[in-house]
Structure formats: C-alpha cells, structure tokens
Amino acid sequence: MQKELKVIGKPMPKLDAGIKVSGKAVYGQDVVLPDMLYGAILRTEYPVAELVSIDTSKAEQLAGVVSIITADDVDVNNISYRRDHPALKKGRVNCIRDEIAAVAAETPAIAREALKLIEVKYNVQEGVFDPFEALKDDAPQINEFSSHEKNKNISHPFHYEHGDLQQQKDKSAHIVTSRYFLPRMTHACLAPCAITADYSNIDNRLTLYSVTQVPFLYQRDMAHVLKMEPSRIRVIQTVIGGGFGSKLDMYPYEPICALLAMKSGRPVQITFDREEEFIASPTRQKMVIDLTSGVDEKGKFTFRVAKIIMDNGAYTSWGATTPFVMMQTFSSMYQMPACVFDADAVYTNNVYAGSFRGYGNPQATFAVERNIDLLAEKLGMDKAEIRLLNANFRGEFTGQELEFNTCGHKDALEMVIDGVGKTRKENDKDQKRYKKGIGFASMLHVGGGAKIYPSDGCGTILKMDDYGYLTIITGSSEIGQGSETVLGMMAAEELGIGIEKIRVINTDTDIKPWDVGVHASRTSFVAGNSLLGAIKELKTKLSPKAAEMLKTDEDDLEYDGGTVKSIKTGESIKIDKVARQIHFKGPNDLLTVSHYYEPGSKFADKNFKGNISGAYAFAAQAIEVEVDTYTGNVRVLNIHMAQDVGKVLNPLGLGGQIEGGVVMGMGYALTEELKVDNGYILNPSFHEYKLPTACDIPEIHFYPIETIDEAGPYGAKGVGEAPLIPTAAAIANAVSNAIGVEIDSLPITPEKVLQALSNKS
Amino acid sequence: MNFNVASPETNEELFEVIAANQGRNFRFGAGCTDLLIELKKQPEKDLTVINLGYLNDPQFNSIENNDGSVRIGALVTANRITSDLTIQERLPVLYEAANQLASGQIRQVATIGGNLCTASPAGDMACALVALKAECEILSANGKVRVVPIEDFFTGVRKTDLKENEILRSVQIPVNNSGEKVHSGFIKVGVRRSMECSVVSLAYHIQITADDIITLAGIAIGSVAPTIKFASSACEYLTGKRFSEIGSSESEEFATKILEYASPISDIRASAWYREEVLFNISKSIFE
C-alpha cells in the first residue's frame, strides 16, 4: 500500500521565489569580480564574405582597452559536436553572427567604442540561403569542416524505418500528402546571455560564471576548445533567467570570454544587449516537412512517410539532432504500423539553429496532426473519434521499440474532448464575420530522460548536519523550471523535516556530482530518483541508530514532524538528536552519503530503435478559436490541456510549466517568427518580434492525469516540454476547422489567414 | 546615448532654456517614449533634451471642458485621457485610441502632444484627433501663439508644421453639446491585442440627430499612407443620410471611398494588399 503523502502533491512555492521577486538573485549580468574587465565582440557586417584584412591597431590605442583577440591570436579547437564551428572566424565569414574579433576593456562603453575602431576589409560574396539550393550539385561548400557524410552541405543525415510500407499502402483507403513550413522562433529569454571568465595563471585554472544548462558537458566542450584538461575548468552557474534549450550548446562568446581573460590576466565579463541576444542566440529549426500518411477504411492509421529538410544555418549545434525526437513522433505517436523517416540538416548561410524546448517535436507534431485532420476529412470521420481510435495504449511496444509501461493518451484525449464540449458556445456572435473552430492535437515525448549521451544519470550527495538540517548537493541544474523545489519536497517527504531546513546546492562543478544537464524534461525524474536513492542510503545510517535509541526495529520507524517515530509504541525522538548521537556517541560518523542513479533506459541501436527513455509522457489539447474574417486575426478562446504527468509532484510548479508552455506554443502558432532575409535578421527587437502578451492569453483548462509510472519518483514523469508541443498543431487545426482552408505554415498570421480566405473565394 | 537634460518649470524658464540653446543641438521631450528610441537608433552629439514634463502651466497639462469644445494640454498622458469621463462619453474615438495605445506602462507616460509631434502614420491618438478635426495650439519661444487645423499640422512622414523654437501647447476638439448621439470608435488592427503598432487603423466619429440624420462625420485612417489621412469624400457621402438606413451596399460604397485615401506600402509587418483588404473590411464594419 502506498503511504499517505504529506508534502508531495501539495502546492509549494518555489524555493528561489523570494530572491527572484526581491531582486536579490544574482544573474550572469550581476556578477562582479575584483579588477574585472568588460568584453565585447565584433561581428561581421555581411553574412558571407572573405575576410581580406583585420586591423586592430587603432582600437589598441584607445585608452582603457586592455586586450584584443582575433583568430590569429589564439590556438583553439572548433566548437560543436560536429566540430565545424571556429570560435573566431579566420579567412571568411559564413553568417551574420560571425565573430571576427573581441575586445576586453575597462568599461563596457570603451569596449564598444573599440569595436568601432577595428577596421575589417571584406570581399563580399553571394550566399546560399535556401537549403534546397544548398543541396544542388553546383552549390558551393558552405562549411569547410563539413563531414561530407551524404552531401557536402548536409551536416547530419538521419534515416529511420519500421514496418512493411508497401503492405500498409495497399491497406490504405485514403492517402494524403502535404508540405509544411515551420519558421524560426527564438527563445527570447528574459535574461540575455552572460558569462564571466576568471583565469588564474598561478594554478592554471579557469573559473566560469556561466548560464549553461549542461555544466558538465560544457566543461568538457570548453576544455576541448581551449585545449585544457576539463578538471581545470570550474563552472559556476549563476541564476539563469531562462534557458528553454538555448543554453544546451556552448556558443563562441563563451570561449572568447575565456580567451580574453587568459590574455589579459584579469576576469572578463561579456553580456549581450537585447539586440545581440536576438541576433546571436540560436533559434528553433526552420524546416520543411513533406508528410504522406495513410488510413484504412475503418479509420486506423496505416503508415507515415516523412521527409524533412532542416535549415541548419552555417554551423551545427545540438539542434541538428532534433530528428532523434521527431522520428519518435512520426514512428510512435498514435499506433503506427509502418513509418519511413528521413531528415537532413542542411548548411546554409543563415543563422544557425539550436535546441529549443520540444526539440523538433512541435514541428513533427504539427505535420502529423494536420495530416490526421486531412485524413479524417477524406473519411468523413469525426476528428476526435479518429484520434481515440488510434490512441497509444498501456503495454504498447512501438515500431521504434519504445515501451509504454504507463500511458494516459486515451484518457487525455477524452478529458479534452469533454472539456471543449463544455466551454463551446455556439452562435453567440455574428457568424458572418467571426467564425469559430475547434482543433485537436496530441503529443508524445520522452518523460524519463533520453539516453543520447553515454550516460543519462545524475549524482546526489546528501549532508545532514548536527541540527537536523539537510543539504542536497545535486548534479542537476535549475533554470527556473522548479526542480530544486521538487527535490526539496521529496526530501521533506521522506525525512519528515520542514522544507525550511533543506538547502539545494546545484551550481558548482567543483562540488556537485555529475549530471548530464537540464533537457528532455528529465530533471525531476532523474535527479528525483537519484535523490530518493541517496535518502535511502542516508536512512541506512539514521535508522539503525534511531531504532537503537527507540528500542525498536528499523521497519517500525516513521520519519515525521522532524522526528523519528516508532509506529508500535508511538514514542519518538528528534531527528537532529539521532544525528548528534551518530556523530558524537557512536558509530562516530557523519550523515554524509552519495548516490548515483542511471535510468534503466537503453541506447537506440544503429537503426534508431530501442527504449531510450525511462518513461513516456502523453498529452492532448483541444483548442477553440475564433477567426475574424475581416482582419484575419485568430483569437484563441479556450485551451484544454490534459497531460499524463505520471504523478503531480508540485501542483504550483506544474501549473507554471503548463501555462508557460502553452503560451509559448501560442506564440509559435500565431505571432512569433525571427525573420531572416538574405542572411540578415529583420526583427531583432521585442517591438518587431511578437511575443504574445497577457491580453492574448485565453483561459487554460488543465487536467493532470496520474498514471503512476513505477520508474519515476512517486510515479512522476517529465512534464516541461509537453505543454508547448501540441499547441500550434491544435490551433492550426482549429483555424482550418473554422474557415475551411488549409493551414500549412506557421505562424498563422492575420495576413496568411486573409490570403487563404481570398484564395478560397 | 548621452545627452544633457534641462527641466524648466515655468514658461519663462522654458523660453530661457530655448534661448540659451540657440545654435546648439536640442530636442523637446515629454514622455520620451518615442524620443529615447529614436536617440538610441541615431545618437546625436552634444544634445540637450528640454524636458517638458515639469512644466506647471495648466494650459500644457490639463483637460478643460469648455462650452462646445474640449481642450487637452499637450502633456496630458494617454492614461489621463482614458480616465476622463467627458472624453469617455463624448469622444469615444479618442478614449478608445488612447486605451489601445501600447501597454499600461507606456500609457502612464506617453503624452498626446508627443503622439502628434512624432507624426507617425501609425499614431493612434493622432488618428483619432484627425477624425475629430482638432485644432493645434502652438506656442513660440517668443510667447506668440498660433492655431493650425490638424490637417495642416502633418506635412509628411514624421514631419509637422512646427517651426524651430515652437512647441505644441494643446489641442482643441469641437464637441457638439446639442444632445445628438455619436457613433464613434477606433479600430486598430495588428497581430496581437496589446503592445502593438497599428498595421491599419480607422478612427470614426459620426453625429446623428434624434431623428436619425447624420449631421457630421469624421473619418481618419492610419498606417496606410505617409501621413494619417482624413477621408473627406467618405465623410461627405455619409452626411445627410439616415444612419439606420445604411445597408451593406452603402457601407461598401463608403468603404470604397475610404480606400481612395490609402496608398499603403509593404513592409515587415504586412503587405500593401493586406492593408487595403483590411481597411475595406473594417470600414464597412462600422455600420454592422
């Protein structure tokens, strides 16, 4: 029998809420070190050019300038898992972000002034901005470090398949094919990028005050670039003002800052202003998806064939590996007998894409769910019914060999179908001008980490002091998602101590044990399991002593209210007293333990098959919109969101993830696009890059579904990415439903809507 | 972005500051919500911003209800306009324009004078004032005052009739107190519901007698031409008609007349095609 939970499942304000609302949180921009200099980066003026000469002599003479570096001054390796990205560019520039030189100066103003004094001669060249052009035989090779695996301009090709395609085609009563266009979206983190580098030439150690979401991979990547030993690099994460995947890669400004610190012998800080943040941070992949899907006469799906061209930009980031996630959606979201999937990340002279919450899944889900609506229309079948008929189920072993040990897909669909039925009010407005529609979409995502690195684990060290206070040293990172609060709640639950007696230390690679990083919605799941393992070990020290003191058996003990209790006798003893007895009386030990957890998931094989996650998350959304046929504006009226979260750990934190994610999905659906023309970014400001505002946000009805997955802590699964993933698809389906037009691209701007209406009539 | 700031409190001090800056580079600033962005994009050397925000002259900073007109000081903020009962009741077009401008924070400081003097074709309050046939009262540094009809105030994209050393002091809006009904409003089209720069805007203010006759119409359009345009032929078309008898063919004819004043461009926000299409649709919508 599951014991009654006292902390888990109850709303808990975030542990870092106080410092954040009071302005005491130390973000990257707030770091000040003695003698610190300020760095600034000179970026190219043209997306594509030969660098004829770089003259820094005038800048060097400016009073207050301490160091200037160009590619010629440094001995470094390339960045990126494809090793195709030089931190400072030599000989040529390939996209508008490219770093040519960097300055460290006494003040930020002097550093910026110095940039203006650096004289660069360019030989401007034509670029390739369309990935389809880049694939042609006569296209120039865009990235000189390209691996040439399939084509000189393909950074990373992926191919996956399962099932008997021909057989399934023969079974199909209807087949639809569509081409979908997905735009660049940027993370728009509230805190722009920032780093402070401090190099000591006494012990040759480098300390980085960084905003990375993957500190241990970052340490390794930084070491590779700088040709240092990783252990000589200490990464201290500042409070991070938004990650959303943008901080999964290391970008050139980071090693550049370290190089400036090494050269100048003083700490150096580089921060972006908002415009630089828009220009120089990564984006969601722009891609074109060709999807063909089939259905039999009863409405059962038969096959999917997807061919995807991703605009990689000039260099490769982790974002090029989004096909790992996308192929799961094509192969396994809804029961799927056969699937063929190809995706190529194609080099162009555009700004490079990165990883972004959802990791390709919003794009894939958009294509799959639009196709489903088209199939339902061909069949004349209800759009809710066709989804229910094909929903994933518990015990399903998919063509890609994912194992759904728990599955709330069908429940989620039923919840939102029911929910939207209740909020829908018909004919309450002039139907001539305003048209209403409903759209459905589901999502499947990893919910128990994702084994794509050699390890997907997390270490925890616990320390309980003589006063019964607990320090959790976790390898995992907090980027605002609320994982440290959830960890605190778990410890409070298990040890029966108040949350105010718990501290979470999670920011220093010199102290914390290894963890792969915040991504794949994994932290509460993986770090939570790691913590629970550590608490078990802590109890192997606490319980024998407590049992001895209470003169009872270990399995008669209960941890509650700051005490350890005998259930039989009702007698109790304060936990800090037990701690002191262990320390001072015997066995003369400290309450310090460590534990490492590695999820039971497997690596995918070379054909990308295998159960790569410890658990899977499912969700469904039903969205009601109203389209103004006079202006093309789409107003979202109600969003119904049901998600299989395994188990609700902190309803407050969960609510924040759900609402934030849904709103991000609305931006992707309706207003957000980083516009790039001939390699130049047209809208690098909040004025022209349109995030949704509070006035645009509808009622969000959230229905958590608890399937209690035994792999997760208390049955929980990952939740962070899911709420964003189906939103754009559901909105597109709703708009199409409202006005009877095909919606094949995002964002669904008023102009596109009006254009579609005018094409129709 | 570096500049000096002078903050005169009285008209005398204002004139002195202007006199002291003759031959030098100076700009006026009120809420500075346009000015700072402009200066960030194009920094000016040795600039003095003459901050009008502390002027204590009520003619600059109050709303006055006179018989037959409302006079609004140039320094009155969008927020104050939205909380003025007379404006809410008698001049809905201005109330709605002020209320749809930017966001709560910006409305707290953005002034009506700044909105006019910036002379943006997308100015929301400015568009309402054109529909209302307001008059601009201009104060010169030598103390002289002149009055210009708003149509003559805008002379081009971001250009006004203001001469050097001239300041906008107030706008005067005629108000009909004969008890006639008004059909008045502001329609702003953009991609989101706040913090939006108009992609197309339409201001309308129509007076209707108790027996349903339109006696006066003011229609202005924004973001579809280099300046905000007053659509006089559309106004004339309405005058004398029975309001309740305007059906779909009349409203389409009316919309067609409005379109004659539009010469939109395609830019990052929308195409010319979209702007025309929407202008037509929202124009006819005011009679639906």
Ligand SMILES: Cc1cc2nc3c(=O)[nH]c(=O)nc-3n(C[C@H](O)[C@H](O)[C@H](O)COP(=O)(O)OP(=O)(O)OC[C@H]3O[C@@H](n4cnc5c(N)ncnc54)[C@H](O)[C@@H]3O)c2cc1C
């Ligand atoms: C985020 C944001 C959103 C915005 N959204 C909107 C919007 O939705 N709709 C809209 O219409 N505008 C919008 N604006 C523009 C701006 O807020 C308005 O135009 C506002 O009314 C300007 O008033 P201000 O007092 O801030 O002008 P200021 O910036 O102080 O001045 C603007 C110009 O007018 C001159 N000036 C000001 N007062 C006088 C005077 N009395 N006499 C002579 N010259 C003068 C200044 O020298 C300057 O050239 C937005 C601005 C921002 C920053």
